Amino acid sequence: MSRADYLSRLRRRGLDQAASKSRDVHTLSTPTIQALERIAKSSGPLLHLPDEVETEYRLEWRIAANHIRVMLCILPMSVASILVVFGETLLGMPEPLAQSMRLGFFAIALPFALIPAAIGWLWPHSPAAGALLAVSGLVSLVWMNVLLAQGAALGYPIHHALLPCIPAGLVLLSGFRFVPVLGLIGGYLAVDQLAMQYLGTPPRTPTQWVGEITLLAILAAAALWMETTRRRSWAALRLLQLQAHQDPLTGLRNRRSFEQHYDVVAAQARRDGKRLLFALADLDHFKKINDRYGHDYGDGALSEVAVVLSQFSRRPLDAVARLGGEEFALLLYDCDPAGAQARLDALVDQVRALGIDNEEAPLGVLTISVGGVISDGSLPMSELYHSADQHLYAVKHRGRNGARLGPIISG
Numbered sequence: 001m002s003r004a005d006y007l008s009r010l011r012r013r014g015l016d017q018a019a020s021k022s023r024d025v026h027t028l029s030t031p032t033i034q035a036l037e038r039i040a041k042s043s044g045p046l047l048h049l050p051d052e053v054e055t056e057y058r059l060e061w062r063i064a065a066n067h068i069r070v071m072l073c074i075l076p077m078s079v080a081s082i083l084v085v086f087g088e089t090l091l092g093m094p095e096p097l098a099q100s101m102r103l104g105f106f107a108i109a110l111p112f113a114l115i116p117a118a119i120g121w122l123w124p125h126s127p128a129a130g131a132l133l134a135v136s137g138l139v140s141l142v143w144m145n146v147l148l149a150q151g152a153a154l155g156y157p158i159h160h161a162l163l164p165c166i167p168a169g170l171v172l173l174s175g176f177r178f179v180p181v182l183g184l185i186g187g188y189l190a191v192d193q194l195a196m197q198y199l200g201t202p203p204r205t206p207t208q209w210v211g212e213i214t215l216l217a218i219l220a221a222a223a224l225w226m227e228t229t230r231r232r233s234w235a236a237l238r239l240l241q242l243q244a245h246q247d248p249l250t251g252l253r254n255r256r257s258f259e260q261h262y263d264v265v266a267a268q269a270r271r272d273g274k275r276l277l278f279a280l281a282d283l284d285h286f287k288k289i290n291d292r293y294g295h296d297y298g299d300g301a302l303s304e305v306a307v308v309l310s311q312f313s314r315r316p317l318d319a320v321a322r323l324g325g326e327e328f329a330l331l332l333y334d335c336d337p338a339g340a341q342a343r344l345d346a347l348v349d350q351v352r353a354l355g356i357d358n359e360e361a362p363l364g365v366l367t368i369s370v371g372g373v374i375s376d377g378s379l380p381m382s383e384l385y386h387s388a389d390q391h392l393y394a395v396k397h398r399g400r401n402g403a404r405l406g407p408i409i410s411g
């Protein structure tokens with residue numbers, strides 16, 4: 001089964017949630033890492049993140065900004081509802097205008113603000129809330145223009161300054177994202193022109209125009225600045241995250257990242273009644289390599305073994321890590337004993353087949369010893385580690401270059 005097929009099957013079963021919870025923070029391509037490094041140091045505007053991480057950035061931002069966006073939808077609407085309900089008494093509005101205001105507010109503005117707020121609350125991953133808010137802003141703008149025209153006809157002029165409050169609010173709700181903000185400003189100006197032409201909104205004075213255009217330009221500049229700063233900090237944070245979870249020599253997960261991943265995978269295995277393979281792999285006579293060929297050669301050997309190991313981690317919930325020194329760990333989700341034994345044997349064969357010189361070792365090449373256990377996810381990783389280590393020790397004891405799989409263990 002190809003990786004794409006497997007991913008779509010996972011999605012159907014809802015496992016992708018677990019995979020994304022334990023996001024493979026260390027698996028970014030070298031060009032992406034280099035681009036992130038450039039962005040983190042750059043002082044230029046509008047930094048474009050590499051495609052590999054752009055979606056991740058947007059998703060994280062959408063989720064992080066969600067609560068505040070929901071609050072921003074609800075709070076101004078609550079204040080506006082008071083003004084709208086008591087418009088006649090508080091603002092001395094003529095009755096027909098107050099009536100249209102109430103109608104427009106409860107039929108258009110309020111639902112158009114509350115529905116996106118609810119969508120954002122219930123489905124924070126979805127981009128629908130943002131899109132709906134933009135539509136809601138434009139519809140509210142048309143409604144405001146109708147009120148302006150009606151106010152002028154009734155001799156109760158409503159100030160034009162109320163109009164740019166709508167794009168200003170939307171810019172805030174968009175989290176000052178530059179491209180959507182430009183779209184909003186364009187939409188605002190278009191609705192404005194159409195309203196003047198077809199709804200009879202009174203034209204602005206030149207000073208009003210200057211004020212309005214200046215405000216829109218300030219909003220656009222603020223969005224550009226915020227978006228650039230945010231992208232730069234995100235790139236720096238992503239690099240830090242990468243370093244905190246990655247072994248610098250081999251690029252594999254480090255122990256911390258592996259332990260976090262194990263917790264997620266174990267919980268998923270318990271939920272789905274699946275088994276997982278946990279294996280410890282330790283290079284044989286590695287000290288002889290360092291002593292005979294030097295530390296750099298040893299480092300190269302570790303990197304090559306890491307490449308072999310990473311090929312055994314094919315599914316989204318699988319993982320491979322360098323726990324320290326010449327010790328590696330492998331975690332395979334949904335693995336039965338026969339499959340597990342076959343993979344561990346293949347690992348041993350493939351490391352030996354690398355043919356990395358180790359003249360002072362019995363076989364003349366670098367080999368690996370592996371101890372593994374299968375569990376149902378009910379045990380903490382420390383117990384699997386302890387058990388796998390005993391099997392690994394047994395392999396070392398009986399001459400190395402082999403794999404031993406223990407019986408299934410559970411809590």
Ligand SMILES: Nc1nc2c(ncn2[C@@H]2O[C@H](COP(=O)(O)OP(=O)(O)OP(=O)(O)O)[C@@H](O)[C@H]2O)c(=O)[nH]1
Pocket residue numbers: 249282283284285286287288290294295296297298299302324325326396400
């Ligand atoms: N080159 C290099 N060597 C490392 C690194 N980390 C640990 N080592 C070396 O790995 C060697 C481990 O030696 P031992 O623990 O005696 O294990 P071994 O020689 O592989 O013997 P067995 O495990 O019993 O087969 C030591 O010489 C460490 O210095 C590293 O990052 N790079």
